[in-house]
Amino acid sequence: MTSRFRKFLGDSALSFPTWAYMLFFFALPVALVMWYSFGFKPDQFTTHSMEQLSLGRYREVVSPTFLSVFTATLRISIVGTLACLVIAVPFAYWLAVKVPPGRRGLLLALVLVPFWTNFLVRTLGWQIILSPDGFVSEALQGIGLLGSPLDILYSRAAVQIGVIYNYLPLMILPLFVAMDSAGVQLREASADLGAGKWRTFFQVTLPLATPGVVSGCLLVFIPLTGDYITASVLGGANGTMIGQLVANQFQNAQNWALGSAMAVVLMLFTLAVVVVTALLALVVKAIIRYVGRVELPTGQHAGTDAGTAADLPEGSRVRQAEPAVSGTTTGGPHA
Amino acid sequence: MPERIRRRSLTDTALWVWGAVVFVFLFLPIAVIVLYSFNNGRLLASFDELGVQAYVSGLQNDVIIASVMTSLKAATGTALLATVLGTFGGIALARATKGAKWPVLLTALLALTLVTPEVVDGIAMLPWFVTLGVDAGLTPFNNGLFRLVIAHTAFSTAIVTFIIRARMAGIDSSLEEAAEDLGATKWRSFRDVTLPLAGPGILAGALMAFTLSLDNTILSSFVQQPGYTPWPVYIFSAVRVALRPEVAAISTAMLVLTLLALALVGLVLKRSGNSSSQIVKTMAGS
Numbered sequence: 001m002t003s004r005f006r007k008f009l010g011d012s013a014l015s016f017p018t019w020a021y022m023l024f025f026f027a028l029p030v031a032l033v034m035w036y037s038f039g040f041k042p043d044q045f046t047t048h049s050m051e052q053l054s055l056g057r058y059r060e061v062v063s064p065t066f067l068s069v070f071t072a073t074l075r076i077s078i079v080g081t082l083a084c085l086v087i088a089v090p091f092a093y094w095l096a097v098k099v100p101p102g103r104r105g106l107l108l109a110l111v112l113v114p115f116w117t118n119f120l121v122r123t124l125g126w127q128i129i130l131s132p133d134g135f136v137s138e139a140l141q142g143i144g145l146l147g148s149p150l151d152i153l154y155s156r157a158a159v160q161i162g163v164i165y166n167y168l169p170l171m172i173l174p175l176f177v178a179m180d181s182a183g184v185q186l187r188e189a190s191a192d193l194g195a196g197k198w199r200t201f202f203q204v205t206l207p208l209a210t211p212g213v214v215s216g217c218l219l220v221f222i223p224l225t226g227d228y229i230t231a232s233v234l235g236g237a238n239g240t241m242i243g244q245l246v247a248n249q250f251q252n253a254q255n256w257a258l259g260s261a262m263a264v265v266l267m268l269f270t271l272a273v274v275v276v277t278a279l280l281a282l283v284v285k286a287i288i289r290y291v292g293r294v295e296l297p298t299g300q301h302a303g304t305d306a307g308t309a310a311d312l313p314e315g316s317r318v319r320q321a322e323p324a325v326s327g328t329t330t331g332g333p334h335a
Numbered sequence: 336m337p338e339r340i341r342r343r344s345l346t347d348t349a350l351w352v353w354g355a356v357v358f359v360f361l362f363l364p365i366a367v368i369v370l371y372s373f374n375n376g377r378l379l380a381s382f383d384e385l386g387v388q389a390y391v392s393g394l395q396n397d398v399i400i401a402s403v404m405t406s407l408k409a410a411t412g413t414a415l416l417a418t419v420l421g422t423f424g425g426i427a428l429a430r431a432t433k434g435a436k437w438p439v440l441l442t443a444l445l446a447l448t449l450v451t452p453e454v455v456d457g458i459a460m461l462p463w464f465v466t467l468g469v470d471a472g473l474t475p476f477n478n479g480l481f482r483l484v485i486a487h488t489a490f491s492t493a494i495v496t497f498i499i500r501a502r503m504a505g506i507d508s509s510l511e512e513a514a515e516d517l518g519a520t521k522w523r524s525f526r527d528v529t530l531p532l533a534g535p536g537i538l539a540g541a542l543m544a545f546t547l548s549l550d551n552t553i554l555s556s557f558v559q560q561p562g563y564t565p566w567p568v569y570i571f572s573a574v575r576v577a578l579r580p581e582v583a584a585i586s587t588a589m590l591v592l593t594l595l596a597l598a599l600v601g602l603v604l605k606r607s608g609n610s611s612s613q614i615v616k617t618m619a620g621s
Contacts, residue, residue: 012437018496019422019441025489026448029459036462091357094350109601114361116593117368119550120570121586124578125364128371129378135382165360197346218450226452229552233574243454243553250458250557263455274450 031266048256050297066245066262073242076156076223084171084220085213086247087164091176092212093205097187108176115169123233126162130234149300152238162234167224171216178212179205207288212280217254222270223269242266346444365590372583379578389580391587400568401587405480406566413486413548417491417542424492425499425536426529430508445493453490457557460486464558479563486558487548494547495540502536503529535604542600546593 012019035050037057042049066162099107114122129136130153182205190200228247231239242296246266249259339503372390376383391465393399426439431438448456460482468476475481510532515526530537552567566589 012427012431012435014423015437015441016423018420018427018492020490021420021489022444022448025452025463025485027444027459029463030451030455032463032466033455047396073508087357090350090353094354098347098350109357111361113594114365114548116597117365117584117590118567118568118570120552121368121583122364122573124368124379124570124574124582128367129364131380134380140353164362168361209437222450223453226454228454230569243389243452246454246458248556250461256458256462263458265414266452267455270450270452288546319505
């Protein structure tokens with residue numbers, strides 16, 4: 001074994017099983033899908049053929065049907081992610097700051113109960129709630145708020161409610177962790193230095209929670225974009241999402257080549273969103289840093305932006321999982 | 336001064352109200368399902384009369400019980416396999432020499448699995464299992480349960496790895512060095528020092544893999560084989576035909592069991608001296 005080889009492998013021996021598994025059961029099959037996307041469907045009974053390689057399937061993907069479903073999916077996932085963020089920021093702040101520490105654990109556990117309830121079953125709960133002859137509809141009619149039965153099930157609005165509900169815990173959790181680990185000391189320091197409540201929130205708590213916001217948004221956006229279960233339970237025919245189109249090519253149309261091309265487009269798109277989000281987060285952080293800087297009268301600039309994430313003491317971030325986005329959060333010292 | 340106090344209590348009140356509203360939102364559909372599981376009627380959505388008929392007939396329904404068992408078996412297998420892979424991977428990543436290239440590559444590969452939409456995993460796995468099982472003659476790949484475990488593990492290993500890496504990153508590696516200085520072999524120091532230290536992370540990772548597998552619908556619907564239909568896939572196909580109260584009844588029973596199991600895990604963690612916030616965070620994988 002040459003020393004260079006040893007230097008490259010180093011202490012990686014322990015990670016070999018993980019490497020092998022992920023390459024064999026993730027990288028290889030996905031590479032196979034990419035390969036299929038250059039093929040074609042020769043006849044009714046064959047799923048794909050690789051005898052003639054072309055980009056033809058990608059041209060087929062960019063059809064009006066696909067594009068309209070694609071835009072609709074995008075609208076639902078962007079609105080869904082933003083709505084989750086708007087709901088979760090005050091909630092996570094309340095949980096991390098206002099709730100007495102003794103009760104925090106119990107309430108956090110309660111937030112996770114939906115997370116541990118089957119995804120489909122929760123969605124079925126919404127189907128019952130939103131149904132035109134359900135109890136909500138009858139109650140609303142009873143008190144005269146609605147003249148006719150509730151007409152929301154099997155519409156895009158129902159899908160929107162369903163996805164916001166299903167992915168909300170994934171937004172609350174990283175936000176709570178980020179706001180909680182910032183600790184009470186920095187907020188007290190900010191108040192001692194004369195900042196009001198809102199100023200402390202926008203210049204100390206929120207910037208410190210940026211990694212949580214980024215991971216929360218990605219944790220919600222990525223699975224939401226690929227999800228079609230919620231949409232097909234609550235949206236019916238009006239709830240076609242992009243994932244459904246891909247699945248149809250494999251499960252019904254038996255056109256693996258076209259389905260693969262759609263899947264590759266979906267994957268590249270998701271990846272692009274992740275990269276753009278990461279870049280945007282960096283820009284926003286730089287802006288917050290610039291706007292939030294404090295000019296000290298002595299002209300000393302050292303430590304002027306104590307409120308931004310980069311100046312967080314390393315130890316306080318160590319316990320964060322940084323799940324999906326280890327590359328995009330600032331990364332702990334051990335990353 | 337009094338004005339300031341009143342204004343502060345106003346935002347506080349708003350936050351408490353918001354907290355309550357979000358909790359109602361989070362529990363509304365679950366409460367509905369639990370309530371409707373006591374529906375004696377024929378269809379889930381139209382409430383007929385109160386009773387436990389759904390529980391009785393649900394537990395006697397062989398198809399339902401078989402699919403729940405398939406799900407539980409697949410989730411157990413996934414939790415075991417993903418935890419072993421994630422523990423090795425997570426510890427190796429946390430203890431990697433600074434400046435080495437492989438940790439970056441492995442992290443990138445695992446992160447890639449997380450940003451890959453589930454439907455892509457599904458359509459990638461299906462032809463791959465056919466290739467391995469039929470073309471290459473590796474018969475286990477034709478077994479429904481085996482397929483579910485392999486696919487769910489590929490899907491959840493990344494999260495387990497990251498949970499354990501985060502846990503180990505917070506622990507000083509000098510503890511292991513001390514063990515080796517005191518004469519322990521590399522293996523003994525790993526078994527007697529590193530593994531116990533990673534304990535809470537391993538537990539959280541296993542729990543996470545179990546839940547992910549139990550909940551998985553899209554990936555399972557691609558790789559499943561006749562006779563091995565997992566519970567979520569059963570429900571999803573029932574949605575398209577007609578939903579009977581049995582689905583709600585069995586789901587409620589499963590929820591109660593899950594919560595009991597989680598309470599037990601919480602108790603174990605509490606006895607090892609964690610604060611309640613910490614316990615929940617550990618269990619949620621943060």
